[in-house]
Amino acid sequence: MVTAEPRPWLAPPASGPVSATVRLPGSKSMTARALVISALADGPSVIEAPLRARDTVLMAAGLRALGIGVDTGSDERWIVTPGPMRGPARIDVGLAGTIMRFLPPAGALADGTVEFDGDPHARNRPLRPIVEALRSLGVAIEASPTGGLPLTVRGTGLVEGGEAIIDASGSSQFVSGLLLSAPRFSKGLTLRHEGPPVPSAPHLRMTTHMLRAAGAVVDESVPDVWTVEPGALHGRTWTIEPDLSGAAPFFAAAAVTGGSVTLTGWPADSWQPVERLAEIFTALGAEVYFTQEAEPGDEAAVGGLTVRGTGTLRGITADLSEVSELTPVIAALAALAEGPSELRGVAHIRGHETDRIAALATELGKAGAEVTEFPDGLRIEPRALKPTTFETYADHRMAHAAAVIGLAVPGINLADVGCTSKTLPEFPELWAGLVARS
Numbered sequence: 001m002v003t004a005e006p007r008p009w010l011a012p013p014a015s016g017p018v019s020a021t022v023r024l025p026g027s028k029s030m031t032a033r034a035l036v037i038s039a040l041a042d043g044p045s046v047i048e049a050p051l052r053a054r055d056t057v058l059m060a061a062g063l064r065a066l067g068i069g070v071d072t073g074s075d076e077r078w079i080v081t082p083g084p085m086r087g088p089a090r091i092d093v094g095l096a097g098t099i100m101r102f103l104p105p106a107g108a109l110a111d112g113t114v115e116f117d118g119d120p121h122a123r124n125r126p127l128r129p130i131v132e133a134l135r136s137l138g139v140a141i142e143a144s145p146t147g148g149l150p151l152t153v154r155g156t157g158l159v160e161g162g163e164a165i166i167d168a169s170g171s172s173q174f175v176s177g178l179l180l181s182a183p184r185f186s187k188g189l190t191l192r193h194e195g196p197p198v199p200s201a202p203h204l205r206m207t208t209h210m211l212r213a214a215g216a217v218v219d220e221s222v223p224d225v226w227t228v229e230p231g232a233l234h235g236r237t238w239t240i241e242p243d244l245s246g247a248a249p250f251f252a253a254a255a256v257t258g259g260s261v262t263l264t265g266w267p268a269d270s271w272q273p274v275e276r277l278a279e280i281f282t283a284l285g286a287e288v289y290f291t292q293e294a295e296p297g298d299e300a301a302v303g304g305l306t307v308r309g310t311g312t313l314r315g316i317t318a319d320l321s322e323v324s325e326l327t328p329v330i331a332a333l334a335a336l337a338e339g340p341s342e343l344r345g346v347a348h349i350r351g352h353e354t355d356r357i358a359a360l361a362t363e364l365g366k367a368g369a370e371v372t373e374f375p376d377g378l379r380i381e382p383r384a385l386k387p388t389t390f391e392t393y394a395d396h397r398m399a400h401a402a403a404v405i406g407l408a409v410p411g412i413n414l415a416d417v418g419c420t421s422k423t424l425p426e427f428p429e430l431w432a433g434l435v436a437r438s
């Protein structure tokens with residue numbers, strides 16, 4: 001609920017191809033899941049290489065408000081000590097989809113009243129499907145007249161669970177949020193999605209992988225149906241991968257400048273959609289490869305993920321529904337490409353940090369691109385781009401998109417770079433360091 005002063009920032013232009021090896025902080029999505037699963041587990045957990053950013057710090061604070069021990073004192077590892085969850089508690093979700101969708105089901109397992117609210121725009125983000133699913137599972141929950149924040153969950157310490165139907169076409173996080181707490185529901189959960197396709201399938205797979213890693217029994221063999229058996233989640237050590245979505249602008253810098261960016265510390269067997277990112281960057285004209293730093297077959301092996309620009313940046317036609325959070329950066333690349341692009345399948349990103357389709361159409365349009373807005377995406381015709389002040393709408397990924405444009409177009413002013421603190425507070429410094437290596 002804190003609104004910081006805007007921090008204007010001039011995006012640094014690249015003077016040539018960038019050439020850099022960067023280590024990025026941990027994945028927001030993995031850190032969020034590790035925190036929630038660890039809070040619901042039967043013993044302490046350690047989260048190695050967590051992301052320390054607004055979304056994950058607020059998640060930790062939300063769990064603490066429920067009575068969970070979350071020691072975030074060290075940058076290397078956070079320690080979660082579960083215990084009985086209780087209200088009354090007030091949880092600030094900031095602008096984080098992960099918190100507003102993952103913590104109400106957990107809050108329902110607390111004994112007492114748990115209130116949720118967040119930034120002004122957080123009240124516009126969709127929540128109704130998860131609220132209604134929770135009600136159908138026996139949870140007493142009050143929402144605003146639009147079905148969203150502010151929410152009050154009247155926890156009794158127990159959630160009966162059982163069967164629920166949900167339309168999760170607005171966000172995969174509705175499903176993830178319910179599944180993460182489901183092992184602790186008395187009857188577990190069978191959740192059936194009914195409606196247009198659920199976006200962000202890789203995030204659902206991350207949820208089920210991580211639940212199984214903590215001992216949950218999860219069946220996802222039937223499309224659009226997830227079954228979680230009731231049972232204990234076990235404390236464990238989580239090792240958080242670097243954040244793939246946070247990496248996208250850095251890779252984009254390689255593609256735009258014809259340079260090379262290697263991000264280190266990637267596991268050979270990632271839980272994030274590296275292949276989909278590689279396909280998209282390859283279609284754009286870049287080369288993507290993984291260099292293992294240890295013996296093949298070593299499951300813990302990490303390596304470098306490299307994107308190399310080839311001097312060619314092609315327009316693409318792509319369904320981005322699996323990696324919708326990459327849309328702003330890919331749209332920026334499309335505006336700098338040699339031909340038109342059509343990015344579709346992302347209607348739901350109108351419910352992200354801002355209406356990203358409208359925001360991209362406006363801001364890329366201001367920079368000179370010819371942009372057509374569709375209900376589910378954008379057509380972008382590259383034109384000679386010009387300096388502008390790029391509004392960021394409190395949206396970290398709009399800031400990333402502006403920074404990418406600014407590599408090639410001197411004079412791109414971001415209205416506020418402070419919004420990058422949501423997932424990567426070090427963004428301005430890391431970006432300046434990268435551009436200095438051009």
Ligand SMILES: O=C(O)C1=C[C@@H](OP(=O)(O)O)[C@@H](O)[C@H](O)C1
Binds near residue numbers: 324
């Ligand atoms: O579960 C998660 O960690 C996320 C799921 C996706 O949400 P949507 O399905 O709403 O796109 C993604 O865009 C978001 O950044 C993180």
Ligand SMILES: C=C(OP(=O)(O)O)C(=O)O
Binds near residue numbers: 096325352
């Ligand atoms: C959509 C995003 O975030 P959230 O987890 O708040 O939905 C995002 O990070 O691009």
